[in-house]
Amino acid sequence: MDLLIPDRLPSELRHSIATRSLISGQILFRQGDLAPAFYVVKTGRLKIARYTAEQRMVTLQIARPGESFGESALFSEFYFYTVIAEIDSQVVVYPKQTLLLTLRQHFSLAEDFMTLLVQKNRSLIGQLELRDIRTAHRRVLQYLHSLAEPDDPQKVRFDRPLQEMAIDLGFAPATLSRALMRLEREGIIVRAQNSIQIQDSLVA
Amino acid sequence: MDLLIPDRLPSELRHSIATRSLISGQILFRQGDLAPAFYVVKTGRLKIARYTAEQRMVTLQIARPGESFGESALFSEFYFYTVIAEIDSQVVVYPKQTLLLTLRQHFSLAEDFMTLLVQKNRSLIGQLELRDIRTAHRRVLQYLHSLAEPDDPQKVRFDRPLQEMAIDLGFAPATLSRALMRLEREGIIVRAQNSIQIQDSLVA
């Protein structure tokens, strides 16, 4: 995935990218804003979300270092989601025009880009499946599995408040709390300070 | 969007595509199957769906003539969703290898392809927002808006059984029925044989 590694970019693109810093809580752009750039996270953590007509926030992605967002900018006039820094963060800014020209000349980068889009699709589908699980404890368990570290699929690290996760899951904080309690009581998970061990492996 | 119009394709690709016919209820491929092709609907109607670990079906898309699916095939070994013909249908089959080669040589087609991927993304985000609406009548109303005809945003045509739509919405059939009744009783919609008129315009 050379596209995401500045050092490996063709020089014309490498020279047009810049780094931008955001402080915790700062909004990078809002849905409806003009879309001039594609972004890659360098440090920190950002939330990509949409605000619905009913004034609820739907989390689409939590972007961490190495992850990207704003792909749609290249093929659309406006952003259709909002990005906010959850903590102090730095992002690499790829200007739309230069990036498009570069993709045109380097098909392997265009391939990378399409792969990114397909991955996003998959991730969104995963969230849709998640929302399809009605009972809180089951949905939470599935969510934990999706957060598990690749090397140790039983371990989930927490670096975000539970309230935030509740929003991601589409639950009220109280509901998430109760669901976690239940999973713990049933011996399916074990909670520690900033992590959870999953005991079961029922869910694929 | 030349990519979807066989006549406008470069000859090498045009000669490698084929048409395949399916009868109602027939499965084109299942999630997990090897992914050798990208498809465009010529006639009929197909459901793109995923089966969750809990044995529920989550509808991702209803593909109608001119719409495509299987984009992910090009950048992934396997399909991760299932496609089934809801009625007798015909699809145009684009073999993966030839298509990839063609995209490499015709950037405008690659652009079309990326635009398709972005549109899919958007559509999935729309569904996520839909699922975020808890109360049945509000979700249904939003769904109706999303189905409205572009030229007449007050009119929604029905060519599928309500049971199917209930599944798409993530509701039990009885719940959808009650929601429609309520919207009708409140004067927000007017039902006819195979269509619905939406009276309100509260939802953006």
Place this chain on the structure above:
DNA sequence: CGCATAGTTGACTACGCTCAACCCTGGTGG
């Protein structure tokens, strides 16, 4: 030591699900 925030817990409400009965329509065969 006090304050602010996150998390937990309880009581109550609301709404979607399930299951079942019933109605209505279109299609089939006697």
Place this chain on the structure above:
DNA sequence: CCACCAGGGTTGAGCGTAGTCAACTATGCG
């Protein structure tokens, strides 16, 4: 031409679970 049947749709009753609101606790920071 009508009786029957099958499937989709509607309606009712009762249940389960998430939401809401509020009180209480725990934790971290000034």
